Amino acid sequence: MGWERGALDEPTQGAAKTAAGLVEAFVHRIAAGEFREGDLLPSCRELARDLHVDKNTVNKAYRSLEQMGVVRAAPGRGVVVVRNPHASRPNEQLRQSIESVVWRARALGMDEDSLWNIITEAMGRFYGLTKVRVGFMECNAYEIELFSRQLEEQLRMPVGGVNISDFITQPHTYTDAYDVLVTSVNHLAVALVAAGDAQHKILGVQLMPVMGDVLRVAAIQRGSRTVVACTAEPTISLLHNLVRTYNTQMEIIPCLTSDPAAMARAIASADLIVDTGTSHAQIMALAPAAPVLTVSFEMDAASLNSVKSRVMELTRARLEQARQPQSESLGGVAHE
Numbered sequence: 001m002g003w004e005r006g007a008l009d010e011p012t013q014g015a016a017k018t019a020a021g022l023v024e025a026f027v028h029r030i031a032a033g034e035f036r037e038g039d040l041l042p043s044c045r046e047l048a049r050d051l052h053v054d055k056n057t058v059n060k061a062y063r064s065l066e067q068m069g070v071v072r073a074a075p076g077r078g079v080v081v082v083r084n085p086h087a088s089r090p091n092e093q094l095r096q097s098i099e100s101v102v103w104r105a106r107a108l109g110m111d112e113d114s115l116w117n118i119i120t121e122a123m124g125r126f127y128g129l130t131k132v133r134v135g136f137m138e139c140n141a142y143e144i145e146l147f148s149r150q151l152e153e154q155l156r157m158p159v160g161g162v163n164i165s166d167f168i169t170q171p172h173t174y175t176d177a178y179d180v181l182v183t184s185v186n187h188l189a190v191a192l193v194a195a196g197d198a199q200h201k202i203l204g205v206q207l208m209p210v211m212g213d214v215l216r217v218a219a220i221q222r223g224s225r226t227v228v229a230c231t232a233e234p235t236i237s238l239l240h241n242l243v244r245t246y247n248t249q250m251e252i253i254p255c256l257t258s259d260p261a262a263m264a265r266a267i268a269s270a271d272l273i274v275d276t277g278t279s280h281a282q283i284m285a286l287a288p289a290a291p292v293l294t295v296s297f298e299m300d301a302a303s304l305n306s307v308k309s310r311v312m313e314l315t316r317a318r319l320e321q322a323r324q325p326q327s328e329s330l331g332g333v334a335h336e
Contacts (some may be wrong), residue, residue: 022061023068030070030084036058037197039070040080113312120315132314134307135160135174137167137183137191140231142278147207147299151182154304155180155311168194175201180310186234203310205303209242213295217274218246220293224271227290229255229263231278239295 041047044062048055049240062079064069074080105115134300136148136159144161151159160178164187167174174181175198183191186327188204195202209217220226226243230236236254243252253270267273267283270290275283280294299307 012180015030016054017051017057018056019060019064022047022051022053022058023064026061027068027070030081035081037081037083039081040077041081043078069075082136088134116316117308117312120312120319130316132157132180132311133160133178134158134180134182134311135162135178137164137174137181137187139187140278141166143184143297146277146297147182147184148301151304151307154299155308157311164191167191171195171198179314180307182307186232205307206300208300209238209297210296214242214291216293217242217295220247220250220272222249225251225253225269226272226274227253227263227266227270229257229267229275229279229283231257231276235276235332239276242295305318 010325026035026041035041041062042050044055044058044265047053047058051058062073063070065079066073068251070081070083071079072082078136092240093203102115110254128275134151134155134157136144136151138144138147138161141163142164148159150160162174162178162181164183169183171194175195179192179201180203181195181201182205184256185204188202191202192199192202220243224247228236228239228243230239233256236256240254242250243250252267257263264286267288267290270288273283273288273290273292275292275294277296280292283292
């Protein structure tokens with residue numbers, strides 16, 4: 001049987017200019033029965049001429065097909081089809097493909113948890129069996145958006161945003177909607193109390209200043225009169241201690257944005273202002289003469305690992321449940 005260029009599948013025509021594309025095209029046509037076991041494939045010269053490709057490209061494709069066990073070179077005859085690559089059982093093909101992926105991952109030095117994370121992510125995407133619903137709770141829209149996005153990037157899955165005040169008011173609405181609810185340690189105690197019987201769904205994470213901002217704080221000129229302006233007491237304490245760590249002689253004036261009059265007075269005589277993303281807009285609205293150093297926060301590595309472990313644990317449990325026989329999921333009902 002000859003190779004008719006017009007018979008190439010439309011998506012394959014461009015690809016057939018490469019050895020890999022030729023392999024794919026031949027595998028497709030052999031699987032479709034256009035070439036059967038014992039049939040001769042076109043000669044390298046003939047195929048190179050018909051497709052306007054280099055003869056070495058065809059040679060390379062034929063060698064790949066031979067390594068796959070699909071064809072063999074028969075002296076005096078040419079290249080003969082010896083096996084339909086799709087003739088074996090689908091389950092066996094799939095098993096071989098999975099084993100190949102696992103082998104490659106191990107050869108690349110990937111650890112078991114990383115590989116499992118990739119597999120379960122794919123299972124969740126295509127089967128929907130392992131989807132774990134994760135939400136992040138904070139007290140303001142800025143941090144809800146910021147840390148939900150950070151979690152999404154790390155978990156590679158959607159993360160919903162929840163205002164902690166809404167959660168406290170209607171906790172069951174959110175514990176029913178999410179499998180894991182993450183919040184900063186500042187809100188952990190109140191979240192656990194509100195969750196009641198669903199406390200196992202609550203996880204606390206530590207939010208730490210970004211290292212680049214810490215270095216900027218460390219470089220503050222000695223003796224500066226520094227205002228630390230934040231929206232919450234715990235953050236003021238954290239930044240106060242951070243600034244004090246690098247400059248014990250500095251005059252530090254803590255200010256809450258909830259007292260704008262006191263904050264305006266302090267800023268008017270400041271040499272430097274240290275604020276956060278949540279308080280920055282209010283600071284800039286006062287048009288301060290002093291420079292402003294904004295400290296950003298991120299989840300620390302240990303906290304992220306804790307969240308990842310919980311999501312992985314739930315995912316594995318759901319995979320196990322999905323593997324249960326249908327009779328078990330129906331309560332072991334006997335069939336006639």
